[in-house]
Amino acid sequence: MIILVMVTVYMITSNTLAALPNAHGNLSSDMFASSNKCAQCHAITYEQWKGTMHYNAYEDPFYQKEVLAASSDTQGIVDEFCSRCHTPIGVVSGEIPPIDGSGLSSIAREGVQCDICHVISGSNGTGNAPFVVSPGNVKWGPFDDSKSAYHGSKYLELYTTSEYCGMCHYVTHPLNGLVVDDTYTVWKEGPYAKEGVVCQDCHMTSGITKFVANPGRAGSGAKKREHISTHEIVGGNAFIPEVLGEKGYGKMAAERLEKAATLSIDSLQMGQRGDNISLNISITNSGAGHKIPTGVSEIRQMWLAVRVKDASGRQVYNTGDVNANGTVGDAKIYNTVLGDAQGQPTLSFWLAQSILEDNRIPPRGTVSEKHTFRIPDDVTYPLALDATLKYRSAPQDLIDHLFGEKVHEVPVLSIAEMSVNIYEDGETSTETTIPATPGVGILGTATILLCAAHYYMERRKI
Structure with missing residues (x-):
């Protein structure tokens, strides 16, 4: 039959x-x-x-x-x-x-x-x-x-x-x-x-x-x-050009991805030992006329990696690292999830019969993630928070399945970064951290947005 x-x-x-x-x-x-x-x-x-x-x-x-x-x-x-x-x-x-x-x-x-x-x-x-x-x-x-x-x-x-x-x-x-x-x-x-x-x-x-x-x-x-x-x-494919020895086009893809999104952070400037700190990190599709990611978006992966360290280098909070087996740890993945005939997720579009989820970011759209962590009692101030928007063309386990383990390593690209400091109550902030890729961050929503807008305009020479 x-x-x-x-x-x-x-x-x-x-x-x-x-x-x-x-x-x-x-x-x-x-x-x-x-x-x-x-x-x-x-x-x-x-x-x-x-x-x-x-x-x-x-x-x-x-x-x-x-x-x-x-x-x-x-x-x-x-x-x-x-x-x-x-x-x-x-x-x-x-x-x-x-x-x-x-x-x-x-x-x-x-x-x-x-x-x-x-x-x-x-x-x-x-x-x-x-x-x-x-x-x-x-x-x-x-x-x-x-x-x-x-x-x-x-x-x-x-x-x-x-x-x-x-x-x-x-x-x-x-x-x-x-x-x-x-x-x-x-x-x-x-x-x-x-x-x-x-x-x-x-x-x-x-x-x-x-x-x-x-x-x-x-x-x-x-x-x-x-x-x-x-x-x-x-486009945004930096993986296959590298595999084919076309590093110039891989670099161009990475540069294009770096112009696709910007980050902003809404958080408290001060935090006492023992406090639970909640902050919102927003991702804006500021440079693409389509959703990000796009194309074969069921295999594309974009996510936020967030890390908080104190002044001694001690890790306070961490999410979004790539594990030793190639999977992404504890982070929301922005892509499309296709469903097969049984309603189960599939990376094979030819078997797809439904879309189970689509959380990609539309043109000029913004999504926000809430991150909460506790400030340890023995922390050394100030705390440094680093947020990085990561991207890779395909999951590592899919590439391992198709080509064999350790044949090709899928590059993980940092396409937007932002850093802020959190100080103890009564302590004065003396410096601002400017990230390497689009976005400017200091504490306080209004100041963050003003600085980010200025930096964004300068980068694009508009």
């Missing part, structure tokens, strides 16, 4: 895919140009793209492990579904399946490459890669006056909109319609869209959290323009 149901679903899914533009196998891979050929005239853009997660969309070792597991769990139902964004040429040319990549041409292994992006001549909406591609001598793009001696050029407004990105960065489950990646729709319904800020303004300029013009030429011999989109298109 289960096999019959799976076969029936597969037939439905196949028919659905066949109804999409450029369905499985209706083109051939030799109709597309290799990115090496594009590099001859677009060298700067090519070098920006080479090594990125788009470049490695198929070669990403985490993706390859996951898609094999998904294929096994679903008897191949999701093979074309997943591959449509990770090796689009492989899908439209019929080289996937087999899902193990044994039938892929070298050009299909280029992932999200130059030609597949610039022969998109239309879209059948947003989500699940409904692109229309027209391979050939004409290349589409965001300029209405482009001229090339090598190929034809056409303008398509789609390239200037978030809907272009939303083709792949909005994913619904192919069988039950569950939204498993809401990056595009959160932007669409959020404040940035209302202000006219599109994905490209943050992800295709050097401004990171705001648009910064990049004057130059799109290619050799092309006219000089006030802005040429950069093609690193980095």
